[in-house]
Amino acid sequence: MVGGGEGAYIGNIHRIAARQDGALQLVAGAFDVDAARGHKFAASQGLAADRSYGDYKQMLEAELKREDRVDVVAICTPNHTHFPIAKAFLEAGFDVICEKPLTTTLEDAVALDALVKQTGRFMGVTYTYSGYPMIHEAREMVSAGKLGKIRVVQVEYPLEWMATAIESEGNAQAAWRTDPKKSGRGGSIGDIGTHAYHLAGFVTGLKAQAITADLATFVEGRQLDDNAHVMIRYEGGARGLLWSSQVAIGCSNGVRLRVFGEKGSLQWFQENPNDLLFTGLLGRTELIKRGAGDLSEAAKSRTRTPPGHPEGYLEAFANLYSGFAEAINARREGRAPTAIGQNIPLAYDGLKGVAFVDAVVDSSQADGQPWLTPVAV
Amino acid sequence: MVGGGEGAYIGNIHRIAARQDGALQLVAGAFDVDAARGHKFAASQGLAADRSYGDYKQMLEAELKREDRVDVVAICTPNHTHFPIAKAFLEAGFDVICEKPLTTTLEDAVALDALVKQTGRFMGVTYTYSGYPMIHEAREMVSAGKLGKIRVVQVEYPLEWMATAIESEGNAQAAWRTDPKKSGRGGSIGDIGTHAYHLAGFVTGLKAQAITADLATFVEGRQLDDNAHVMIRYEGGARGLLWSSQVAIGCSNGVRLRVFGEKGSLQWFQENPNDLLFTGLLGRTELIKRGAGDLSEAAKSRTRTPPGHPEGYLEAFANLYSGFAEAINARREGRAPTAIGQNIPLAYDGLKGVAFVDAVVDSSQADGQPWLTPVAV
Amino acid sequence: MVGGGEGAYIGNIHRIAARQDGALQLVAGAFDVDAARGHKFAASQGLAADRSYGDYKQMLEAELKREDRVDVVAICTPNHTHFPIAKAFLEAGFDVICEKPLTTTLEDAVALDALVKQTGRFMGVTYTYSGYPMIHEAREMVSAGKLGKIRVVQVEYPLEWMATAIESEGNAQAAWRTDPKKSGRGGSIGDIGTHAYHLAGFVTGLKAQAITADLATFVEGRQLDDNAHVMIRYEGGARGLLWSSQVAIGCSNGVRLRVFGEKGSLQWFQENPNDLLFTGLLGRTELIKRGAGDLSEAAKSRTRTPPGHPEGYLEAFANLYSGFAEAINARREGRAPTAIGQNIPLAYDGLKGVAFVDAVVDSSQADGQPWLTPVAV
Amino acid sequence: MVGGGEGAYIGNIHRIAARQDGALQLVAGAFDVDAARGHKFAASQGLAADRSYGDYKQMLEAELKREDRVDVVAICTPNHTHFPIAKAFLEAGFDVICEKPLTTTLEDAVALDALVKQTGRFMGVTYTYSGYPMIHEAREMVSAGKLGKIRVVQVEYPLEWMATAIESEGNAQAAWRTDPKKSGRGGSIGDIGTHAYHLAGFVTGLKAQAITADLATFVEGRQLDDNAHVMIRYEGGARGLLWSSQVAIGCSNGVRLRVFGEKGSLQWFQENPNDLLFTGLLGRTELIKRGAGDLSEAAKSRTRTPPGHPEGYLEAFANLYSGFAEAINARREGRAPTAIGQNIPLAYDGLKGVAFVDAVVDSSQADGQPWLTPVAV
Incomplete structure (x- = not known):
């Protein structure tokens, strides 16, 4: 590296x-x-x-x-x-x-x-966003003709973290992003607009034929654009709108893609990446969940957990493992564990669960529906 | 292991x-x-x-x-x-x-x-769900008194995958979960109800004083409960309702926790684990995002990405890395890459992005707002 | 009256x-x-x-x-x-x-x-909630067997407005609701729990066979329950949970109904009353919108606007009418209009719209994509 | 009229x-x-x-x-x-x-x-959308400077009902909308784009200084645009994007407005018109509910029901009244009531509610938590 x-x-x-x-x-x-x-x-x-x-x-x-x-x-x-x-x-x-x-x-x-x-x-x-399983599912659906010929593409990538001049307040990440020598000609359009552009092209397979654009710089003294509006004409007649912004307060990492074709449409929002919404002509909007059994091989090969288990599930699990490791290391080193090694589930928590099951089953089976106290609580 | x-x-x-x-x-x-x-x-x-x-x-x-x-x-x-x-x-x-x-x-x-x-x-x-950063944030908030004395706890864990008798159709995961010899006395209450019970206790710090329960088995021939309703009385007077179900069609992994106190309330839904909703007395509901700057050390120490980057972001990135590795290995071994090594972003995709930025900046700077064609598309 | x-x-x-x-x-x-x-x-x-x-x-x-x-x-x-x-x-x-x-x-x-x-x-x-079109649609769907035999009913009605002792601070609405002489034996269970109970029975057609309940009073000095948990056994074996609360901070009027059957499930939330969610066994969750063409006569006969036009659309329209009437009356009476008669759209606003269309069409048809100024702005 | x-x-x-x-x-x-x-x-x-x-x-x-x-x-x-x-x-x-x-x-x-x-x-x-209470609240907030100087306006109005050539299949509503002699020069831009344009100007108080636009007609044979993309430069430097479409499958009536200023942002979506989202610089997104006590007079004067009671609540109530009237009329006329006069709540339904309260209170007060059967069910 x-x-x-x-x-x-x-x-x-x-x-x-x-x-x-x-x-x-x-x-x-x-x-x-x-x-x-x-x-x-x-x-x-x-x-x-x-x-x-x-x-x-x-x-x-x-x-x-x-x-x-x-x-x-x-x-x-x-x-x-x-x-x-x-x-x-x-x-x-x-x-x-x-x-x-x-x-x-x-x-x-x-x-x-x-x-x-x-x-x-x-x-x-x-191009991170092309790593998401549901983006591959979307691409497969477009490619398989489920949306018919594509007409309209709406793609946006708004961020809020550069809404003020943090580049002049010591933020190194912002500093190089607003320096033409390090970033090139594009500000928001280069840093995040390229993600949006790639994503739209990746899912639809469309090639931009012509673009016309309106760049703006809202933060005083900034040398590159921090907001970009682009109208796109794709080969074959589809039209696109692309918005990238580094000053959109309220938007943490709001990558959103919407594709409309002759027969249906797709919506995907990166902050909820496991959900893909599909609507067919005159049909109901359907929620397609990552991990569902009927997805494409392209999506399945990029999936590690079942539906309903957002990828955060893995991180939650990793937090337990890292917490366990920290607790063990801290004990060996005779020190208090750091935050991640605290408030982790231990054997006694396991015992409480077993006691709860016991009380539940006893209560449910008893006559007269008694209130029972789980042992060991 | x-x-x-x-x-x-x-x-x-x-x-x-x-x-x-x-x-x-x-x-x-x-x-x-x-x-x-x-x-x-x-x-x-x-x-x-x-x-x-x-x-x-x-x-x-x-x-x-x-x-x-x-x-x-x-x-x-x-x-x-x-x-x-x-x-x-x-x-x-x-x-x-x-x-x-x-x-x-x-x-x-x-x-x-x-x-x-x-x-x-x-x-x-x-107990996986206690690994989520926002659950730790919730726990810290309760513990710091931001909700006041807790009054009501609503916790539920509905699943759908055992809505039919899949244990008798060769599903090994379902088979041991419905076998009292392998699972113990509890069906849904043991398998997932214990998660819900632990989560409620973990966040609120409350101890169950008494419970009364109603177990049901809806799938014919099943030996253990597949749906459990439990009313809980906590020490100090708070009341709880707990629902676990293995037959709740439409619920992939619907762990949901809601805690109501004298001064405020919290809501958390596992399928959207980065969001914690807080409402103060007479106040507006606020969205607390994982990664926000003002979170507790307990949450921060369990966080790897900024707000708006769901943990799936890491998996998306991992998909790129695994795809790159597969593409390289396939080339070396003289074979076609598997699905994960296909449709990955390559240098030419990078080139297209740079060409796009160039066209955008040119269009924005030109008089008369021309439509330009990105080179190399 | x-x-x-x-x-x-x-x-x-x-x-x-x-x-x-x-x-x-x-x-x-x-x-x-x-x-x-x-x-x-x-x-x-x-x-x-x-x-x-x-x-x-x-x-x-x-x-x-x-x-x-x-x-x-x-x-x-x-x-x-x-x-x-x-x-x-x-x-x-x-x-x-x-x-x-x-x-x-x-x-x-x-x-x-x-x-x-x-x-x-x-x-x-x-019983207001049985007036909603989508509740009738839900009832028709259950009755037509689209969910199969009903197994589980989750119904809740949480409110927040009585989280403090407002009945002793001059709130007349709260005063009679907490007075057993005026309200009867039930507090939250009578005031709103009955709505939830009726709604569950109305949609499912199920009759409660037996109930067991846990009432609580959280606000000091209050004479009736302000939180109720009820476990229900319906005829035919279905199980229900009912929660009503007047102290659930964050819940304005949170009537929610979820019905799970052998073949599918329904979800409805009163704060979003135009949407009904249906999931079939092993299927995708579908959004059924009020006003859709394929709904039952029971729903259609209770519908005034097309899909996507929430009923608030009618009130928005009524606000315009009431604003127009107020503006006219105020002018006749030689006084300033009250708030509803202010900031209403007038002929000049209409003119601006026409000018905008003109500029848009001109810009789109022109060579070189000029930036145009709408006349009359 | x-x-x-x-x-x-x-x-x-x-x-x-x-x-x-x-x-x-x-x-x-x-x-x-x-x-x-x-x-x-x-x-x-x-x-x-x-x-x-x-x-x-x-x-x-x-x-x-x-x-x-x-x-x-x-x-x-x-x-x-x-x-x-x-x-x-x-x-x-x-x-x-x-x-x-x-x-x-x-x-x-x-x-x-x-x-x-x-x-x-x-x-x-x-201009219907300026009748919504929360649009007036948004306007008041912008006007009061809560967002600071406005930078970016995103407004869109997508519809799906004209995604096919229904004007040539006997749909009169579509026919005049696609006839330049009856509609003027604009198709989607005139029919709905003007709503979006008015809404953006109404809330922000900004005047468009220049626009550049890209109209498209996707349905073959249609004489007017059915999709419009417009880039807007407002006086004072704010930038806007406007999208109107009659071919956006999946969008029933998707009017959406987002306004970003130096100090905060607002989001409003017409299909959920009671909610206005506000985010301050470095702050949490807050849900502002129609009917909340701290709203402006402009919003209050346009509000008929409390928070959590969507305007559909009034229509649900109206459905009951219309159902009651129909039931009474049908009885007088010796005929069966039409759909709206069926399945309406009657005295017996009221009785069941009272019986339910009684059973709940009895169960809660009894020792040993018995299961009781509500009388009269």
């Missing part, structure tokens, strides 16, 4: 994602522009000291010499560095996973894409 | 949970009553052959002899075996994580709880 | 309801225990002076002597007076519409019901 | 609206281009025969001669006739209420607006 060290948001997401199914293992990295801080972080991740590097060039050089060199390099750095890093690793024969947007200029993007084709290397770009 | 082999639902959940934060590593196990199948499964998980055991007794004996013995044993077997397995490992000095319900009889539960106290070992029980 | 004078909540509702379809006209009344106040109120309603009466006895006597006597008497008085008033009018040959609960004692209720049968008069009771 | 006869949708809405508060009485009309059908309809509405007219010209002439002439004329005819009818009545000194859009050409609209100013007559236009 390049970038994604201490305090980085998206780097940590990449690591959790890689661990989820054991897809990839983190074995080497150049995590930080501050090499010492990067080495410290590498150690915290359990990496061997000789595979923590000062920068990506050192990493490239050293890994090339190893037999057990890394298979894939994940690039989690600010936008403007994607190009040189990706280029270097691709040319050296490594596969690459890169954050979006791919580059900060169109020329670089074209060059990189050409390089991928030329080298035959793999280069994945983390 | 004991149990949780090929095809087991909850065992897989345990493993993903352990990996999420790297809390614990899976190094040994007795996964299956069919030893050969268990060994095969162990291999698929990357375990050393000498740490895959035929049963829990062999595992206990062998691990005791090792210097690098396991720290914790996770028990993912049917209910009736929890007791002997847990007892054996606790007595031998191991820490234990166990599925709920703890045991199938009250006597065993009391004995186990006593054993934990006597041995000083750690024994965690996976 | 008897009762329902100045400041009365439910009396006004009765009058609006009667006017809605022109079902009945208000021509006579004894509106107030304070006769003078009652006459003043009658005048405000446009009643002839000789048909405003000091009390119901005078009304009965006088109306009996008239050729154009009232057809129906609506009783909107506190519970304890329902019986004598209804009895008097029924015996005199009038039809009666009465608020619920019918009476404050079981003896009176039995007597009244017998009297209705004996006199052959009509006596309607305003 | 001019227009709005048998089978007319909006004419009936006008009449119910006028009756709701007794704002205006219907006393004269020219309801139909088919005079005989119009007279028949007038009779069904209880109008005197001499005040049912063959057309609006006859009506104008005759009413002018009467002392008790109508105060206000409501125009419910297709768009292209609004102008001559309104002009005639305004010039003759009548006040006018007119459906939107005001006229089919900009010239006519300008002329009509000038005429209103010149004659001093009242002319209201029924």
Whole structure:
């Protein structure tokens, strides 16, 4: 991994994602522009000291010499560095996973894409929303003709966190996003509008034929757009509206996609990602739940839990495991556990449950419906 | 791990949970009553052959002899075996994580709880719903007096999957849940009612003083209850209603908790676990989002993503990573990727995004608002 | 009308309801225990002076002597007076519409019901929730067997307005509701629990065979229950849970009904009364909208607007009409209009709309996609 | 009233609206281009025969001669006739209420607006959505500065009923809406886009400075747009997006408004018109309910029921009253009642409720929590 060290948001997401199914293992990295801080972080991740590097060039050089060199390099750095890093690793024969947007200029993007084709290397770009199972279900439904010919696409990605000038108040995440040198020409349109654009195209399979746009910058002193309105004409005649905003108070991460065709429509809202709504012509709106038995293989292969178990279920479970581990470690180390190791369910909680079942069954079976006290409460 | 082999639902959940934060590593196990199948499964998980055991007794004996013995044993077997397995490992000095319900009889539960106290070992029980960050937030709010004295608790856990006699149609999960010898005296009340009971007590801190209950069995031939109604009187005067059901068509995993106090109320619904609703006396209902800046340390320590990023976001990201890994492996092995390795975002998708930003900025800056075509589409 | 004078909540509702379809006209009344106040109120309603009466006895006597006597008497008085008033009018040959609960004692209720049968008069009771179109649709669906045999009924009616002792702070509505002499034996169970009980029975057609209940009074000094939990066993084996509460902070008027059968389930929530949710066995949850073309005659005959037009649409329209009337009257009377006559759409607003359409069509048809300014804005 | 006869949708809405508060009485009309059908309809509405007219010209002439002439004329005819009818009545000194859009050409609209100013007559236009109480609350909040300076306005009005060519299948409502001679230059943009445009301006107080638009016609053979995308620049720098559609399957009447300012945002959705969502900068989303005690006078003056009682509550009540009236009439006429007079709550239903309360209180007070059977069930 390049970038994604201490305090980085998206780097940590990449690591959790890689661990989820054991897809990839983190074995080497150049995590930080501050090499010492990067080495410290590498150690915290359990990496061997000789595979923590000062920068990506050192990493490239050293890994090339190893037999057990890394298979894939994940690039989690600010936008403007994607190009040189990706280029270097691709040319050296490594596969690459890169954050979006791919580059900060169109020329670089074209060059990189050409390089991928030329080298035959793999280069994945983390358009996150195309990872959701129900987005794949939506894509399959459109592709199977369940909506008929697509007419209208409404896609939006509003955020609120940059509604004030936090970039000038020390917020590093906001600072590089509003700096044209690091972000390129687009502000909200580059940072999140590209997600929306990709999502709409991914689900519908439509290609934009022409766009006309109205960018605005609402926060004083900001150098890039923080709100974008785009009208889209797709090949074949469909029309689209795209809205991205970094100043939409009340919207945490409001990715929403609505697709209307001749025979039906789909709605999906990222804050409720397990639900896909379908309405057929003259029909009732139906709730399609992730995990349902009749979904496509594309959705099923991306599903880990049954319907009604939002993915947070896994995180809740992980919280128990992390809490158990912390409680055990704390006891061994003779210290109080941190927050996650507190208020975790223990044997006595299990006992209380068994006592409750006993009292319930006794009460239900008794004559005269007595009020009983669960033992051990 | 004991149990949780090929095809087991909850065992897989345990493993993903352990990996999420790297809390614990899976190094040994007795996964299956069919030893050969268990060994095969162990291999698929990357375990050393000498740490895959035929049963829990062999595992206990062998691990005791090792210097690098396991720290914790996770028990993912049917209910009736929890007791002997847990007892054996606790007595031998191991820490234990166990599925709920703890045991199938009250006597065993009391004995186990006593054993934990006597041995000083750690024994965690996976009451999943107490792992959710917003449940911890709710608990902190009640505990801090934001609801005032609690008056009414409404808790329910309806499911639909056992609305017909699937236990007699080869569904193994349903079969042991409806068999008193494996599940104990409670059907729905033991399997899921205990979750609801624990959740209500966990959030409110209230202890049940007396209960009266009405169990019903709706599916013909079923030996245990599949629907339970319980009225609860808590210490201090609060009243509760608890409903658990395995026959509630339309309810995938509908855990819902509502707590009403003298000064305010809370609502939480597991299928939307990131949202907690609070209403103060004469006030407006407020949406408290997981990840918000003003939450308790108890909630924050269990949170991995910002507000608006449901935990499914991590799984979506993991789907990309698993898809990337599959695509790379398939290429190396000269075969077509499986479903998860298809329709993944690649460099060209990244290029399209950059081209889109360029066209948007050009259109917005031009006089006369032209319709432009993004290059490279 | 008897009762329902100045400041009365439910009396006004009765009058609006009667006017809605022109079902009945208000021509006579004894509106107030304070006769003078009652006459003043009658005048405000446009009643002839000789048909405003000091009390119901005078009304009965006088109306009996008239050729154009009232057809129906609506009783909107506190519970304890329902019986004598209804009895008097029924015996005199009038039809009666009465608020619920019918009476404050079981003896009176039995007597009244017998009297209705004996006199052959009509006596309607305003169980409001059975007036909703989607409740009729639900009833038809159950009756047509779409849910199969009913197994479980969950019904609740939580309110928040009596969470504190407002009856001792001058709230007249709360005062009579908490006075056993005026309300009878039931507090929340009589005031709103009866609505829930009726609704459950109305939709399912099930008869309660046995109930067991837990009443609680949470507000200190209150004489009647303000929270009720009831477990119900219906004939044929279905089970029910009923919750009514006057102290459930956050719940404005939360009537909710869920019915689960062998083949499907229904959900309805009064704060969203146009939506009925149906799920069939192993099926998707479907949204059935009031006004949809395929609904039953029972629902259609109770529907005034198309799908998506909540009944509030009619009130919004009525607000325009009342605003227009107020604006016209105010102008005639040379005064400023009250709030409802302000901020109403006028000709100039209409002009702006036409100008907008013009600009939109011009912009869309022009080459080069110009930005146009709507004339007249 | 001019227009709005048998089978007319909006004419009936006008009449119910006028009756709701007794704002205006219907006393004269020219309801139909088919005079005989119009007279028949007038009779069904209880109008005197001499005040049912063959057309609006006859009506104008005759009413002018009467002392008790109508105060206000409501125009419910297709768009292209609004102008001559309104002009005639305004010039003759009548006040006018007119459906939107005001006229089919900009010239006519300008002329009509000038005429209103010149004659001093009242002319209201029924932009329905500005009749909703919570829209007035939203307007007051914006006006009071609770959102700060407005930045972004998102407004949309999608419908589904014209997703196919129903205008060529005999649907008269669709036929005139797609006929440029009757509707003017705009299709969806004129019919519903004007509602959205008015609503956005009404709530925010912003004036559109410039617009650029993309109209589309998706249904083959249709002469006017059935989908419109409009980008708006408001005076002061705010930006807007407006979407209107008649082909959006799944959207019954999906008027939605979202307003984002420097300090907060508002969301309102017409299918849930009682709820207004407000989020302050860095704050929690709050649900503001119609009827709440702290609302503005503008909202209160347009409110008839308490929070939690959606306006459908009034219609449910009206259904009871209409059902009672029908039951009584049917009995008198010796016939079976129609659907609305069936399944209405009667005295026996009231009795059952009282019996239920009795059983509940008895059960709750008894020792040993007995199961009791409500008498009279």
